[in-house]
Amino acid sequence: MSTEPPPGSGQPPEDDPFRKKPPSGPPDEGQGPGSPYDTPYGGAQPPPPSYGGGPYGAGGGPYDSGAGGHPADPLAGMPPLADSGRRTLARIIDMILVLIVVWLLTWAFGVREYEVNGDKMEVGKSFAQSLVAAVLFVGYDTLMTARSGRTLGKKWLGMRVADLSDGATPSAQTSLVRALVLWLPFAFCCACVWTVICGGWSFFDKPYKQGLHDKAAKTVVVSTRN
Numbered sequence: 001m002s003t004e005p006p007p008g009s010g011q012p013p014e015d016d017p018f019r020k021k022p023p024s025g026p027p028d029e030g031q032g033p034g035s036p037y038d039t040p041y042g043g044a045q046p047p048p049p050s051y052g053g054g055p056y057g058a059g060g061g062p063y064d065s066g067a068g069g070h071p072a073d074p075l076a077g078m079p080p081l082a083d084s085g086r087r088t089l090a091r092i093i094d095m096i097l098v099l100i101v102v103w104l105l106t107w108a109f110g111v112r113e114y115e116v117n118g119d120k121m122e123v124g125k126s127f128a129q130s131l132v133a134a135v136l137f138v139g140y141d142t143l144m145t146a147r148s149g150r151t152l153g154k155k156w157l158g159m160r161v162a163d164l165s166d167g168a169t170p171s172a173q174t175s176l177v178r179a180l181v182l183w184l185p186f187a188f189c190c191a192c193v194w195t196v197i198c199g200g201w202s203f204f205d206k207p208y209k210q211g212l213h214d215k216a217a218k219t220v221v222v223s224t225r226n
Contacts, residue, residue: 081222081223082222086159098136102132137183159223160222164220182199199211202221
């Protein structure tokens with residue numbers, strides 16, 4: 001029987017090869033036999049309550065503290081984080097690919113920002129071109145990320161996007177949030193400035209090397225190369 005989620009659920013499949021697997025191994029020493037409800041903690045004193053949490057909050061989620069009250073590492077079991085320089089190069093590749101399609105569409109429908117016979121800009125055509133660019137950038141990034149965690153640029157350079165919680169391919173909703181934060185400001189205003197701020201954030205972010213769009217979607221970019 002297939003483990004694929006029902007259409008429209010927006011959830012990654014349970015057999016996602018990138019999803020982190022729970023640790024397996026022999027039980028801890030000192031654990032009593034029988035049901036865990038017979039002799040809790042194998043007759044030993046219960047561990048102290050944990051007040052820690054993950055990078056986005058405490059308790060009730062995938063970022064709960066580990067043993068001994070120390071925060072669990074969300075990156076445990078994941079491939080290494082991708083290099084920020086390679087991430088930037090992958091984004092440039094994606095931008096070039098999508099901008100070629102934007103130019104072709106706006107040229108075909110006569111809504112280019114600049115006229116052929118000069119550099120006079122028309123506001124109406126400029127907005128139409130920005131709208132086409134926004135739809136294509138957001139749609140491309142959302143579909144590719146939700147499908148495999150990789151745009152073409154990331155695929156060619158050996159990277160993918162992963163949920164910080166479990167390492168799985170991001171859901172459609174998560175991918176959409178990530179794409180909206182990354183591409184809407186780029187398409188409508190301050191393209192170069194926003195690209196430097198949003199994407200360049202990963203060069204300085206610790207410990208997860210997240211861009212602002214990663215922080216909004218709670219994702220990381222990891223390497224798929226050995």
